[in-house]
Amino acid sequence: MWNSAIAALRSVTSPKVLYFHHVGNRRNPYYTLKITARALRKLIEYLLNSGFSFISLQDALDSKKLSGNYVCICSDDGFASNYEEAFPVLKELRIPLTMFLPGMCMDNRSFAPNHLFAYLRTQVPDHQLYAELPGLAVKFGLKESESISSTLFSCPQDKRQELLAWFWERFDLIDPALLLSHDKPFLSREQLGQMVNEGVHLALHSHSHADLSRLSYTEIKQEVLDNIRAFEELELPYKPWLALPCGREISDVSMQSLRKELGISRFFGIRSHMGDNLPHKILWQRISIEAKGFDPVLDLQVKPLLRTPKSR
Missing domain, CATH: 3.20.20.370 (Glycoside hydrolase/deacetylase)
Structure with missing residues (x-):
């Protein structure tokens, strides 16, 4: 065929x-x-x-x-x-x-911010992320969507690093610099x-x-x-x-x-x-x-x- x-x-x-x-x-x-x-x-x-x-x-x-x-x-x-x-x-x-x-x-x-958003979702279940969104929507300009990914990516470019820093502190995630040093994910x-x-x-x-x-x-x-x-x-x-x-x-x-x-x-x-x-x-x-x-x-x-x- x-x-x-x-x-x-x-x-x-x-x-x-x-x-x-x-x-x-x-x-x-x-x-x-x-x-x-x-x-x-x-x-x-x-x-x-x-x-x-x-x-x-x-x-x-x-x-x-x-x-x-x-x-x-x-x-x-x-x-x-x-x-x-x-x-x-x-x-x-x-x-x-x-x-x-x-x-x-x-x-x-x-x-780049999109890579850290992807990593965030491997470390924190979506339902926990959803639970945090109502308190973040106004501060970070988030637009509610059917998917958590679309909601996170609705964050304006100039606020993405600040939003990521908030999530990193909230869930006590590994410092991105340490991740880069250990994983070396890029060429x-x-x-x-x-x-x-x-x-x-x-x-x-x-x-x-x-x-x-x-x-x-x-x-x-x-x-x-x-x-x-x-x-x-x-x-x-x-x-x-x-x-x-x-x-x-x-x-x-x-x-x-x-x-x-x-x-x-x-x-x-x-x-x-x-x-x-x-x-x-x-x-x-x-x-x-x-x-x-x-x-x-x-x-x-x-x-x-x-x-x-x-x-x-």
Whole structure:
């Protein structure tokens, strides 16, 4: 069934950009989803056997004629499992990789707030967190939601560190600096350098993994500048591409301004439509391969067909 469906749809689709965060059998306490190395290998082999070709994101962006059966692979956040679990599989199968990195996390300098929110939920049951929310809503600008995750992430960017500090004191959690020192969850400078030397491309993911859609243009620009500065401090090359954290899209005006002022040539969301990822578009879309129940036909072909394209 998969082969016939892919064959029928391949000719009318643009290049697909797949992405993941954490690869491995063990749960990552700083991110909720994962794909195992075995599942990653099986997916790649299935797509190769179905007539797809894997190319670098650079080649996809540079080409004027690519369509149909081309796939790129990316990762976000720069977890160490990219080096330990994903890279060996990708090297063996000769699959190019682009990694989008938040500046503050590179070389295990710090956690971004979203990673600490994820860790918080591994240490404190949701019902206990819910019990605290009524007293925190006004002070921290929280908006009640059906999920505790959405409620926590409704906290404005400038109040997230303060909210996290409150939870850390309330539940007597381990100091994040000690967690960083012990776990080393992110790629080190040495690992990043080795991967670059072996052909991996690095790109931008904001500095603090901020929800850029909720920030002013001045704040967005500063996030990108700080992200660039982190690369420069570590003397690592980067591509002028920005994967929007959590896929939260910013306005066309903001994207065009970042292109003009900072040279950011492409932006990436996470909601794929038919007709996306064309050479003239400034906003491309990516598809997660780590969600439970990911299906190559449904997620790469059918869902994009059913969504209404955006004119960007």
